[in-house]
Amino acid sequence: MAPFHPAAAATHRTDWFRDAGWGVFCHYLADAASATEAPDLTVEAWNARVDRFDAEGLARQLAEVRAGYLVLTLGQNSGFYLSPNSTYDRLAGVFPGKLSQRDLVADLWEALAPRGIRLMTYLPAGAPRQDRAAVARLEWTDGPHRNREFQRKWEAVIREWSERWRERVSGWWFDGCYWPEVMYPQDEAPNFATFAAAARAGNPESILAFNPGVKYPIIALTDQEDYTAGEVNDPARVEPPGRWLEGRQFHMLSYLGEAWGRGAPRFSDAQVAEWTRAIMAREGVVSWDVPIREDGLLPQEFLVQLAAIRR
Numbered sequence: 001m002a003p004f005h006p007a008a009a010a011t012h013r014t015d016w017f018r019d020a021g022w023g024v025f026c027h028y029l030a031d032a033a034s035a036t037e038a039p040d041l042t043v044e045a046w047n048a049r050v051d052r053f054d055a056e057g058l059a060r061q062l063a064e065v066r067a068g069y070l071v072l073t074l075g076q077n078s079g080f081y082l083s084p085n086s087t088y089d090r091l092a093g094v095f096p097g098k099l100s101q102r103d104l105v106a107d108l109w110e111a112l113a114p115r116g117i118r119l120m121t122y123l124p125a126g127a128p129r130q131d132r133a134a135v136a137r138l139e140w141t142d143g144p145h146r147n148r149e150f151q152r153k154w155e156a157v158i159r160e161w162s163e164r165w166r167e168r169v170s171g172w173w174f175d176g177c178y179w180p181e182v183m184y185p186q187d188e189a190p191n192f193a194t195f196a197a198a199a200r201a202g203n204p205e206s207i208l209a210f211n212p213g214v215k216y217p218i219i220a221l222t223d224q225e226d227y228t229a230g231e232v233n234d235p236a237r238v239e240p241p242g243r244w245l246e247g248r249q250f251h252m253l254s255y256l257g258e259a260w261g262r263g264a265p266r267f268s269d270a271q272v273a274e275w276t277r278a279i280m281a282r283e284g285v286v287s288w289d290v291p292i293r294e295d296g297l298l299p300q301e302f303l304v305q306l307a308a309i310r311r
Helices: 012-020 043-051 055-065 086-092 104-115 132-138 148-168 192-199 269-281 300-310
Strands: 022-026 069-073 118-124 171-175 207-210 251-255 285-289
Touching: 012 207, 012 285, 022 118, 055 104, 055 300, 069 104, 069 171, 086 132, 086 148, 104 118, 104 148, 118 148, 132 148, 148 192, 171 192, 192 207, 269 285, 269 300, 285 300
Parallel strands: 022 069, 022 285, 069 118, 118 171, 171 207, 251 285
Antiparallel strands: none
16 A cells, blocks of 8 residues: 555545535446456447437436436446547557547536536546557556556546546546555656646546555545545445545445446345445445446436435
8 A cells, every 4th residue: 555644634625525425426338347358349339329328317317316426437448438538549549449529528517517416537547458459559567567658648648638627527536556556656756646646637626536446444545545435345344434534535435236337226225325324424425336328327226226315
């Protein structure tokens, strides 16, 4: 684990996050979450799918259940992303590019902002593993490696998105920071400090979390993050310490379906509501991963659970 600076102080960038209390996390991907094989999907089919995404419809659903924010995946392992990025196209050298022509993040903000719902984004800390051409051009090596050249390129990709979206994106959740001591040494760039600077290039108030994987208890990883990534499979095992954990806003992320982004509800409405209430009562924050349809809407059975939280 990367050491904390002894003077690390609680960050009040997260005040709005604490006030929101809970929100929705969605894996909108070209394949299943954490897929290990490349999807059988053309660039044209991906663009058609993203074009059909009902941003207004999803915003109405989130407003009805009074979710405070939405965290949306930009992409994951497949190399398909739901927003254009010329830096990625140039560095990854994949043609035709797998990034959508529609900037779904910008369109979602237009639908969410009038309803008072914040927008955050998800991005892995590594290259899209199922796109071998992109992995090679981005110079990514999986496992505990320094990945210095990859990190410089990845930060350039992130910086372009951040500078385009600016205050429209209120935060980032970076996945897969599994080897922090090797990849992000404090005394040599690139590291967590340069990573954070790229993500905040367009919005200095953007809140950040770096995910080390499933941990019990939830941990804080670096003094460059504002809130705990908080990934858990079993929310019943989580005991919130209060608002702060080593100066980071306490936050838990788990999934309502049978797995990340898919399946039927695995908990009762009462369980979901009680776990959320217990963490919010101690000024923590809860994100629930909810399966999302290809048209961008949430299934009715999960809206029922989210409505139980609202009540």
